[in-house]
Amino acid sequence: xxxxxxxxxxxxxxxxxxxxxxxxxxxxxxxxxxxxxxxxxxxxxxxxxxxxxxxxxxxxxxxxxxxxxxxxxxxxx
Amino acid sequence: xxxxxxxxxxxxxxxxxxxxxxxxxxxxxxxxxxxxxxxxxxxxxxxxxxxxxxxxxxxxxxxxxxxxxxxxxxxxxxxxxxxxxxxxxxxxxxxxxxxxxxxxxxxxxxxxxxxxxxxxxxxxxxxxxxxxxxxxxxxxxxxxxxxxxxxxxxxxxxxxxxxxxxxxxx
Numbered sequence: 001x002x003x004x005x006x007x008x009x010x011x012x013x014x015x016x017x018x019x020x021x022x023x024x025x026x027x028x029x030x031x032x033x034x035x036x037x038x039x040x041x042x043x044x045x046x047x048x049x050x051x052x053x054x055x056x057x058x059x060x061x062x063x064x065x066x067x068x069x070x071x072x073x074x075x076x077x
Numbered sequence: 078x079x080x081x082x083x084x085x086x087x088x089x090x091x092x093x094x095x096x097x098x099x100x101x102x103x104x105x106x107x108x109x110x111x112x113x114x115x116x117x118x119x120x121x122x123x124x125x126x127x128x129x130x131x132x133x134x135x136x137x138x139x140x141x142x143x144x145x146x147x148x149x150x151x152x153x154x155x156x157x158x159x160x161x162x163x164x165x166x167x168x169x170x171x172x173x174x175x176x177x178x179x180x181x182x183x184x185x186x187x188x189x190x191x192x193x194x195x196x197x198x199x200x201x202x203x204x205x206x207x208x209x210x211x212x213x214x215x216x217x218x219x220x221x222x223x224x225x226x227x228x229x230x231x232x233x234x235x236x237x238x239x240x241x242x243x244x245x246x247x
Contacts, residue, residue, distance in 0.1 A: 015188045017116040021197055024119035055120045 003061055003073055006034040012041045012069060019045045020052050023074070027058065030076045035061060038072040045070055094242035095122040096235070101247060102131030102157070104164035104176050104191065110247045111194035118201035125242075126198070127235045129208035133215065134159040135191070136207060136222045150216035159221075161192040199225040206230055 009026045011019040019040045027036055038049070046063070049072050053060040062073040095117035099110045110126065117124040128136055137144055137159035144159055145151040157165070169175040183190060189197070198205065207222065209229035219226075 013187045015186055017112050017119065017194075018187070018189055021115045021119045021201070024121075025197075025201070052120060 003035050005037045008037040010039050016044050035075045040070045095124045096239040096242040096244045097126045098246045099126050099128045099132035100130050102134040103167035105167045106247050107135050107191045111191045114198045114203050115194050118203045125204040127206050129211050133211050135161050141221050144221050145216035
């Protein structure tokens with residue numbers, strides 16, 4: 001199943017807390033149910049995205065890693 | 078790498094409030110003040126930063142060299158230049174070489190500077206509140222300070238705000 005991605009956010013190279021802060025800013029204007037794809041290289045982003053989704057209620061649909069790039073699919077609550 | 082998708086929404090933790098009492102004006106403490114403030118707001122927490130004592134100096138405009146109304150207040154600003162771009166390190170300051178190296182390292186590792194984080198905090202709706210008493214003590218006027226700040230308040234207002242909040246003193 002492929003999830004329709006409303007937008008992609010590239011935060012590769014950026015360090016804590018920017019991947020989460022920029023994702024939060026990008027998600028704000030999105031409609032509920034829409035999905036954002038986030039690409040990051042900060043290894044700390046893996047636990048942080050899981051924690052952020054738990055706290056905000058947004059859904060972490062998918063989390064993959066390829067060549068040091070983490071890809072998160074987050075569905076807005 | 079396969080991840081467990083967070084299917085169950087029952088895990089959802091309700092939003093909380095975050096209050097940061099920003100007391101220090103050291104670069105290595107202002108940084109976490111700003112990191113935690115932006116992160117709290119990004120997590121949907123109602124976030125307030127109360128700037129008091131040395132913490133207030135990081136809210137002074139960077140091009141403002143001397144603040145204060147009398148010679149004692151001016152002397153403080155003279156010895157400890159206000160402004161987010163002029164902060165010193167709590168340790169290994171080495172007459173400014175330490176902060177310069179730290180900012181250089183941060184740039185290399187794409188860590189946002191405290192000034193950039195402060196701007197993000199404003200954009201994210203973090204309430205930045207100066208302490209009225211310290212403003213009077215140090216002779217700081219609203220014109221000396223950056224835009225986007227809330228009305229100066231006292232300790233009672235801050236502790237009232239902190240009643241149902243996670244509170245950090247940095």
